[in-house]
Amino acid sequence: MSAGRVKLPLPLIRQRPWYPGQLGGIAGTDSESGLRTSCEGSVFYVDPNHSDANDNRDGTNPTAPLATVAKALTLCQDYRGDVILVMPNDGGAYGGTVTGRVTPVTESVTVNVAGVRIVGTNNAGVQGVHWTPATAGGTCISIRAMDVLVEGIAFLGSAGGVGINATWSTSGEGDNPTVRHCYFDDNIDTGIELDYSWYPRIYGNMFECDEYGIEALNVEGALAYGHIYDNWFYDVGTSAMELADSYRMLIERNWFYVNDAVQAAASADSMINLASGNNNMIANNWMSCLLPAAANGDYDDCNSPGTNDAWINNHCMDGDSVTNPT
Numbered sequence: 001m002s003a004g005r006v007k008l009p010l011p012l013i014r015q016r017p018w019y020p021g022q023l024g025g026i027a028g029t030d031s032e033s034g035l036r037t038s039c040e041g042s043v044f045y046v047d048p049n050h051s052d053a054n055d056n057r058d059g060t061n062p063t064a065p066l067a068t069v070a071k072a073l074t075l076c077q078d079y080r081g082d083v084i085l086v087m088p089n090d091g092g093a094y095g096g097t098v099t100g101r102v103t104p105v106t107e108s109v110t111v112n113v114a115g116v117r118i119v120g121t122n123n124a125g126v127q128g129v130h131w132t133p134a135t136a137g138g139t140c141i142s143i144r145a146m147d148v149l150v151e152g153i154a155f156l157g158s159a160g161g162v163g164i165n166a167t168w169s170t171s172g173e174g175d176n177p178t179v180r181h182c183y184f185d186d187n188i189d190t191g192i193e194l195d196y197s198w199y200p201r202i203y204g205n206m207f208e209c210d211e212y213g214i215e216a217l218n219v220e221g222a223l224a225y226g227h228i229y230d231n232w233f234y235d236v237g238t239s240a241m242e243l244a245d246s247y248r249m250l251i252e253r254n255w256f257y258v259n260d261a262v263q264a265a266a267s268a269d270s271m272i273n274l275a276s277g278n279n280n281m282i283a284n285n286w287m288s289c290l291l292p293a294a295a296n297g298d299y300d301d302c303n304s305p306g307t308n309d310a311w312i313n314n315h316c317m318d319g320d321s322v323t324n325p326t
Contacts, residue, residue: 011041011081041081044072049089049101062087069118070109079115079147086120086129086153104130104156108138112172114145120152120182127183127206128154133161137189140164143197144172151180157188160210167195169220180204184213186235194243196221206232213240222246222277229253239269246277247306257288258302270302277306286315292326300325 047053047065055071057064062085066072069084076082089101111118118141120129129152133140136159141150143166155163163184166174177194178201184191186208194200195217207213213236216223223246232255233240240256243249256271271287274280282305290298299316303325311324 010043010083041083042075043083043085044075045085045087046072046105047087048105049087049103069105069107073109073111073113073116076113076116078113078145081115082113083117083119086118086131088121089130090122104132106132106134108134108140108142110142110144110172111148112145113148115147116145117149117151118153119149120154122152122154127185128152128181130154130156131163132156132158137161139193143167143174143177144169146173147176147178148174149178149180151178151182154183154185155188155191156185157210160187160189162193163188163191165193165195166197166200167193167217167220168197169195175199177201182206184209186210186237190215193217194223194226195219196223198224198226200226200228202226202228203230206234207236207240208234209236211238212236212242215239215242216244216246218245224248226250227252231255233257233271235259236270239271239273241272241274242269244273244275244277246274247279249274249277249280251280251282252284255286256302260297268297268301269304272302273304274306274309275304278308280306280309281312282309282314283312284314287317289316290318291316291321292323 042060044059045062045065046069048067050065053065053067055067059066059072059075072084086105089104122128131140131153139162140155141164150164164179166177168174174197176199177197179192181204184207189210190212191207191209192214213233223243225248227250229252234257258270289302292298292300299321305311305324309324314321
């Protein structure tokens with residue numbers, strides 16, 4: 001099975017049971033057995049568009065799915081290899097009128113299970129399984145556990161809001177998060193917030209956010225040791241990467257498009273801001289700005305380095321930069 005263009009090794013392949021469940025069609029009484037491909041992990045199916053979706057079952061049968069991701073998280077265990085598969089939905093211009101699966105996931109969940117994977121099984125040609133926060137301006141997914149993976153989700157804003165917040169704090173250790181092949185639309189304020197989160201891996205995503213694509217809040221502490229690559233930032237409102245105080249980050253092979261109005265504002269930091277950070281490497285990124293020049297809107301205006309950073313061979317519209325921005 002694949003989701004979000006990534007091959008997904010499932011710990012359990014569910015089969016129809018060799019014997020039926022309890023007479024009367026009582027949900028969750030059939031066999032949980034299947035062809036297991038790893039030691040323990042379970043697969044939990046979530047589908048708010050299913051006619052019989054409800055949270056009063058074990059969630060391991062795709063024909064009898066759970067209604068909410070929140071319920072699925074209560075069934076997961078730390079580092080067991082559990083996967084939450086969110087079934088396709090699309091309220092957008094294309095899939096919704098064809099499939100009728102127009103109900104998005106509308107939840108604000110806190111992930112406190114280490115090693116769990118939340119995967120949207122999006123249709124081909126659609127940005128991802130649509131997810132909006134439970135309340136206007138809220139956060140869709142708050143990660144407070146280690147080694148959490150999120151992929152194949154299209155985060156849609158509701159009067160702003162945040163797609164994913166990963167934080168290391170007294171409420172949980174949100175280190176080592178992976179976010180891949182997701183979409184963050186222009187109705188959401190911030191795509192991904194990282195606060196004192198070490199070793200994040202963020203790749204293959206598209207950001208069109210109203211304010212920030214990826215932002216380091218630095219409330220609990222600085223962002224560090226992350227790898228951000230192969231992402232597309234299209235006309236993000238304030239700054240594609242607002243990562244001040246970050247250190248030992250590798251930022252490579254990303255694409256930045258910024259419209260002329262934002263790009264022309266001097267010192268806008270509309271692409272990458274690493275001010276007050278240190279020892280980062282920023283290499284081989286593609287930027288819709290000019291090399292450093294006297295005019296506003298150039299490489300220096302769109303970016304800010306940290307101390308002892310190495311900005312290597314980043315590509316501007318009129319050539320490659322071989323210096324750090326100033």
